[in-house]
């Protein structure tokens with residue numbers, strides 16, 4: 001099995017050396033909000049596209065706008081899909097009614113852009129071929145729709161980094177993680193594409209979180225963004241404890257930013273992946289073929305015609321959390 005430490009040529013710079021711009025496709029969401037802060041601390045974010053997931057798309061879009069305003073970020077927001085491609089949506093239970101419960105978020109005057117999320121993704125990929133990467137931290141419906149409606153953008157997307165799936169225990173079913181479970185067809189469409197892809201799964205992200213000590217540091221920082229994050233993380237941590245038994249506030253979504261920001265804090269292993277779409281017990285499970293190469297000589301469909309993805313196999317958890325903390329604390 002080969003190990004990956006760093007992206008290939010399609011991930012950081014376009015072929016002609018231009019810097020890559022990023023889109024964050026998300027459903028904020030406590031950990032999505034932190035992923036936005038982390039990504040925007042160092043990457044050129046051309047837009048945030050929203051999707052249902054942790055709450056309705058109306059709510060996640062409003063959360064994105066209000067939160068960006070609080071953090072002093074003027075990134076445009078594009079509203080996306082309100083439901084999965086073919087299934088009813090599954091509700092999250094750890095983010096509260098608003099999707100970002102735990103503190104009052106001042107309502108901003110900002111509104112979403114007139115263009116919708118799918119058109120924005122298509123426009124960006126078409127206008128900057130090979131120079132747009134996407135960080136996806138919610139159900140994958142927007143991206144699957146963009147690819148299905150405009151297949152020409154597939155080779156134009158430099159890379160994609162997904163928080164979703166798990167090679168171990170799930171959080172929504174015994175084997176399925178929330179983002180994968182919500183729209184398994186969408187994730188499978190992406191896995192069948194030629195887009196260079198990173199995936200970080202629940203197995204690792206659920207161990208990468210803020211403790212009470214971190215939360216207290218944020219709450220007492222005297223900075224409005226960190227104070228807000230501290231308060232909502234306290235709520236989220238309690239919900240996690242009740243729902244999953246985790247004793248931290250897991251930062252699932254920030255882990256999807258790492259390949260572009262601090263690749264030295266993660267290691268990836270190359271494998272093919274496919275989503276179970278018809279299982280009686282296993283729908284939404286991502287099956288990663290991590291067998292050694294000699295065992296993959298007789299690779300069954302659909303793995304046989306798939307390009308390998310880079311599945312995160314190790315995270316330097318303490319350093320990741322300190323990187324996240326430093327990014328949050330740098331905002332006003």
Ligand code: BDR
Pocket residue numbers: 029030031032054092137138163171177178179202252253
């Ligand atoms: C994922 O589900 C959501 O609740 C989080 O925001 C994260 O994207 C973890 O399974």
Ligand code: CA
Pocket residue numbers: 026027028029031032053054137138253
């Ligand atoms: Ca999310």
